[in-house]
Amino acid sequence: MTTIAVAETALTLGLLRLADTALVHAHRLSEWCGHAPMLEEDLALANIALDLIGQARALYTYAAEIEGAGRTEDDLAYRRDAPQYRNVLMAELPKGDFAFTILRAFFLAAQAEPLWRATAASRDATLAAIAAKAAKEAAYHLRHAGEWVIRLGDGTAESRRRMLDAFAVLWPYTGELFEADAADRALIEDGILPDPAVLRPQWDAAVDRVFAEADLARPADRWMQSGGRSGRHTEHLGHMLAVMQHLPRAYPGATW
Amino acid sequence: MYTQALNQPETGPNAAEDAARLARFEARIDAEERIEPNDWMPEAYRRTLIRQISQHAHSEIVGMLPEGNWITRAPSLRRKAALLAKVQDEGGHGLYLYAAAETLGVTREELVAQLLSGRAKYSSIFNYPTLTWADIGAIGWLVDGAAIMNQIPLCRTSYGPYARAMIRICKEESFHQRQGYEIMLTLCRGTPEQKAMAQDALDRWWWPALMMFGPPDSESAHTAQSMRWKIKRFTNDELRQQFVDATVPQGHYLGLTFPDPELRFDPATGHWRFGAIDWEEFRRVLAGDGPCNRERLETRRRAHDEGAWVREAALAHAAKRRARAAAQKIAAE
Numbered sequence: 001m002t003t004i005a006v007a008e009t010a011l012t013l014g015l016l017r018l019a020d021t022a023l024v025h026a027h028r029l030s031e032w033c034g035h036a037p038m039l040e041e042d043l044a045l046a047n048i049a050l051d052l053i054g055q056a057r058a059l060y061t062y063a064a065e066i067e068g069a070g071r072t073e074d075d076l077a078y079r080r081d082a083p084q085y086r087n088v089l090m091a092e093l094p095k096g097d098f099a100f101t102i103l104r105a106f107f108l109a110a111q112a113e114p115l116w117r118a119t120a121a122s123r124d125a126t127l128a129a130i131a132a133k134a135a136k137e138a139a140y141h142l143r144h145a146g147e148w149v150i151r152l153g154d155g156t157a158e159s160r161r162r163m164l165d166a167f168a169v170l171w172p173y174t175g176e177l178f179e180a181d182a183a184d185r186a187l188i189e190d191g192i193l194p195d196p197a198v199l200r201p202q203w204d205a206a207v208d209r210v211f212a213e214a215d216l217a218r219p220a221d222r223w224m225q226s227g228g229r230s231g232r233h234t235e236h237l238g239h240m241l242a243v244m245q246h247l248p249r250a251y252p253g254a255t256w
Numbered sequence: 257m258y259t260q261a262l263n264q265p266e267t268g269p270n271a272a273e274d275a276a277r278l279a280r281f282e283a284r285i286d287a288e289e290r291i292e293p294n295d296w297m298p299e300a301y302r303r304t305l306i307r308q309i310s311q312h313a314h315s316e317i318v319g320m321l322p323e324g325n326w327i328t329r330a331p332s333l334r335r336k337a338a339l340l341a342k343v344q345d346e347g348g349h350g351l352y353l354y355a356a357a358e359t360l361g362v363t364r365e366e367l368v369a370q371l372l373s374g375r376a377k378y379s380s381i382f383n384y385p386t387l388t389w390a391d392i393g394a395i396g397w398l399v400d401g402a403a404i405m406n407q408i409p410l411c412r413t414s415y416g417p418y419a420r421a422m423i424r425i426c427k428e429e430s431f432h433q434r435q436g437y438e439i440m441l442t443l444c445r446g447t448p449e450q451k452a453m454a455q456d457a458l459d460r461w462w463w464p465a466l467m468m469f470g471p472p473d474s475e476s477a478h479t480a481q482s483m484r485w486k487i488k489r490f491t492n493d494e495l496r497q498q499f500v501d502a503t504v505p506q507g508h509y510l511g512l513t514f515p516d517p518e519l520r521f522d523p524a525t526g527h528w529r530f531g532a533i534d535w536e537e538f539r540r541v542l543a544g545d546g547p548c549n550r551e552r553l554e555t556r557r558r559a560h561d562e563g564a565w566v567r568e569a570a571l572a573h574a575a576k577r578r579a580r581a582a583a584q585k586i587a588a589e
């Protein structure tokens with residue numbers, strides 16, 4: 001089971017960025033299963049993780065098809081090492097407490113929801129079909145996480161303190177959600193993916209609405225973390241992949 | 257399923273029970289009528305049901321842990337999604353069952369407190385560790401398989417809310433069983449290392465799976481009363497035999513060997529005869545000394561304790577909302 005690197009075109013890179021973010025975030029959410037603060041949240045977080053895994057699978061399958069090297073969704077998930085992963089950094093940060101998990105899910109869903117909604121009109125028909133389904137899922141994720149941000153922000157002194165702590169850690173990772181490099185711009189020009197500059201005001205509006213209800217204030221924008229989308233990750237991703245990829249790497253060539 | 261510990265004799269106060277109402281109740285049971293939450297029922301019937309349903313619910317919840325252990329390491333995305341969905345289903349089963357128990361006048365909080373304090377039991381099977389991926393196959397095939405054997409008759413149990421919960425649960429358990437068997441089949445048709453993994457899993461899970469049906473009928477103090485009230489429809493030994501008869505040919509089809517030198521087909525009865533179960537191990541694990549008892553309860557307690565601030569926040573927020581709505585109403589008047 002050797003490590004692979006995908007020959008990235010603008011489109012395969014764009015698909016991997018979306019797929020990797022979904023899978024890596026799903027991994028973090030799935031770590032809650034059996035350990036959540038209440039049974040209802042064991043189910044809800046697993047539900048969100050399942051949607052994200054489903055999105056990742058569809059996107060990997062399409063990326064592999066476009067690459068045309070005979071690879072599968074599992075090759076892309078299990079055989080690329082950390083520097084080949086293209087997810088945003090926010091998704092890979094360790095699980096943290098429930099406030100952290102919820103705020104991360106909220107930030108990511110607030111970006112994913114308008115992104116998928118716009119992509120449902122993509123000139124790429126396959127991607128448009130994936131997006132149409134994902135948009136509905138993201139709307140639910142956004143509602144679920146948003147309700148919890150409000151409950152925790154406007155709950156007890158402790159829940160508010162934890163929400164503010166999560167906020168301080170996560171905010172510098174929000175900038176990466178709206179970056180556009182040359183590959184992104186090529187996809188925007190071809191009408192395949194939407195311009196992050198168009199998504200940003202929708203994200204701002206969702207954040208402002210929920211923060212107002214949660215009585216939270218956004219900080220002034222300052223230096224932002226970056227790098228995940230081009231393969232420069234935090235120290236955490238390698239550990240995650242060591243766990244996730246363990247079996248296929250320990251038994252090369254086996255079918256499961 | 258998962259109610260192995262229901263074997264202490266029922267000694268509650270029943271002298272004061274109204275004889276006429278009891279006779280009416282028993283006539284309804286005999287007529288195969290369903291008992292519903294607002295119907296009169298003997299206290300012993302209520303207590304037995306609360307204990308049985310809550311033990312089942314606890315088993316579903318604790319059962320999320322051994323399988324949850326492999327979600328992040330599932331070897332393909334298809335297997336990962338299926339396993340996560342399965343563990344989520346088990347959580348859902350816990351939720352329906354706690355709701356069914358609540359119709360008998362207890363709260364979920366009380367029941368969970370009994371689990372976390374160690375007073376309530378859950379199925380001994382979940383005190384064994386999941387050591388390889390093949391254990392995920394073996395659990396689906398054997399543990400969900402044993403659960404179905406036990407639970408299908410519960411779809412006709414006399415208490416309505418329990419029977420209805422079981423109908424929903426059984427559909428999902430049989431899906432889990434097929435999925436587990438399919439994992440085993442893939443491993444057994446895979447590399448020699450994968451087949452060895454499957455054999456090792458069968459070696460470790462077979463006897464604990466047989467213990468899931470509870471002690472032998474000769475020692476099961478509850479069976480007679482529960483059968484009379486149609487809470488149970490078959491005895492522990494009958495269900496265990498049905499399970500062995502259904503499962504042994506499946507194992508042979510996989511090309512695996514059961515870890516029981518005495519296992520043989522008895523053409524006279526059509527049953528597979530099996531060797532003696534180590535009831536000493538069963539009692540020991542049920543009493544707390546199994547490989548993972550301490551860890552499983554600690555994990556549940558930690559999740560509960562670490563989640564306390566979240567539950568408090570949700571309540572505090574709901575109270576604030578109510579107060580604000582009330583204040584607005586007053587201001588509007």
Ligand SMILES: [Fe+2]
Nearest residue numbers: 257316403429
């Ligand atoms: Fe079960």
Ligand SMILES: [Fe+2]
Nearest residue numbers: 316345346349
């Ligand atoms: Fe279940």
Ligand SMILES: [Fe+2]
Nearest residue numbers: 346400429432
């Ligand atoms: Fe199950």
